Every structure is written in structure tokens, then in C-alpha cells.
Amino acid sequence: MVKELEFIYLLDEEGVEQKMRVITFFKIEDLNKEYVVVTPAEVDLEEAYVLKYVVDTDGNESYETIEDEVEFDMVSETYELLMEEDIE
Secondary structure (H helix, E strand, O other): OOOOOOEEEEEOOOOOEEEEEEEEEEEEOOOOEEEEEEEEOOOOOOOOEEEEEEEOOOOOEEEEOOOOHHHHHHHHHHHHHHHHHHHO
16 A cells, blocks of 8 residues: 555545545555545545545555444544644
């Protein structure tokens, strides 16, 4: 995974490309999965979105919403811990 990205581009529900500012990338070893936290680049929102970073069998990279509630809770908790470490 490329961890030096400042922005990524995602398609919204209408298929319009949206520029998103990358807050952080991180991996959860227990799940063997990687995640990215983003916020809209053009709007000053305090909301952040956590997405799963996925590479398919052809090597194509994409980002997916996290549908599983247990996985989402684990990812949210990990992100909160990472942010607490950055503050200290």
C-alpha cells in the first residue's frame, strides 16, 4: 500500500469523482487487512470516513466501505488508539 498519498479520488453515489484528503493508512494484523481514513478535501468537515483498502487478483486497487459491524468496530477502535498516540 502507498502510505505517502495526500489525496485519493472516490466515486460518490451519483458516479461523480470526489477528492478526499488522506488522514492516515493503517493495517490491522489480526485481520490482515489495510484501511485508510479520509475526509472530503474541498469541504471543511470534521467527519472522517474509514475505508478498507483492497487489491483484487489482477492487482487493481480500490477502497470499500466496511459492511461487517464487528470489523468496523475493531477498525474504529484501532483508529482512535492511533489518534491518541499521535496526541501524546
